[in-house]
Amino acid sequence: MAEKLEDLNLPNLTVQKIIKDALPDSVNVGKDARSALSRAASIFVLYITSQATKESQKVNRKTLSGPDIIAALEELEFDEFVEPLQAMLKEFKEAKQKKKSRKSGDVETEENDEVVEEEETGE
Amino acid sequence: MSTKPWGALPVYRIMTIMKSSSEAENIGKDSSLMMTKAAELFIKMLSREGYKLANGGRSLEYKHVAEVVQRDERYEFLRDIMPKKITYAEYKKMQGIQENRDESETEDDDESDSGTSSGSSQ
Numbered sequence: 477m478a479e480k481l482e483d484l485n486l487p488n489l490t491v492q493k494i495i496k497d498a499l500p501d502s503v504n505v506g507k508d509a510r511s512a513l514s515r516a517a518s519i520f521v522l523y524i525t526s527q528a529t530k531e532s533q534k535v536n537r538k539t540l541s542g543p544d545i546i547a548a549l550e551e552l553e554f555d556e557f558v559e560p561l562q563a564m565l566k567e568f569k570e571a572k573q574k575k576k577s578r579k580s581g582d583v584e585t586e587e588n589d590e591v592v593e594e595e596e597t598g599e
Numbered sequence: 600m601s602t603k604p605w606g607a608l609p610v611y612r613i614m615t616i617m618k619s620s621s622e623a624e625n626i627g628k629d630s631s632l633m634m635t636k637a638a639e640l641f642i643k644m645l646s647r648e649g650y651k652l653a654n655g656g657r658s659l660e661y662k663h664v665a666e667v668v669q670r671d672e673r674y675e676f677l678r679d680i681m682p683k684k685i686t687y688a689e690y691k692k693m694q695g696i697q698e699n700r701d702e703s704e705t706e707d708d709d710e711s712d713s714g715t716s717s718g719s720s721q
Contacts, residue, residue, distance in 0.1 A: 483615050486638070487608075491642060494607060494608070494642045498643035503656075516680070525616070528621070540627055542633050
């Protein structure tokens with residue numbers, strides 16, 4: 477839980493960099509624009525999380541999962557984020573799988589790993 | 600810029616924000632990483648959309664971002680924190696309109712030096 481209100485703020489410098497990265501090089505970013513965008517991003521996280529929680533409750537899950545975030549983004553019409561996030565999720569899964577098959581060595585087959593993986597993400 | 604797949608924002612901070620608005624017992628690691636990325640994509644999208652309203656100007660200002668939020672339905676959740684700012688001249692004009700509803704006279708004395716184009720000169 478956040479103890480202070482500042483805990484819900486994002487770091488100014490990072491936000492500034494992200495904004496600059498999205499705009500042509502010569503464009504200045506007003507301080508009030510930056511702080512508004514930063515606050516907007518915090519509220520966005522609250523907004524999406526709240527919807528994602530509803531998604532997880534639909535199936536009685538107690539852990540918020542990656543697919544819940546995607547479902548929430550779709551529900552709230554931020555469809556353009558879905559594709560890059562899905563790609564990221566896939567990357568994570570593959571990385572996890574590699575790690576696991578390395579750990580389990582010769583005992584388990586790749587196929588078994590895949591099943592375990594799916595159970596985990598469906599939690 | 601950061602080369603991490605979830606971008607430059609701090610995951611732990613995003614996780615804190617998520618915890619404050621979720622009744623879920625656990626926030627899965629994947630979901631916090633994805634939300635971190637989503638927040639970055641969100642800032643970029645809103646910045647670009649705001650800058651479109653700057654008409655190729657040299658800076659992105661609060662009013663551009665606020666305008667996007669007012670125009671697009673899916674940003675409705677931000678309207679309370681991002682009210683549209685108006686200039687004092689515009690405010691006076693609004694007051695004038697309210698007070699002199701029946702009179703055809705327009706007030707443009709105060710607008711000449713404010714830098715806002717109200718379109719009602721002369």
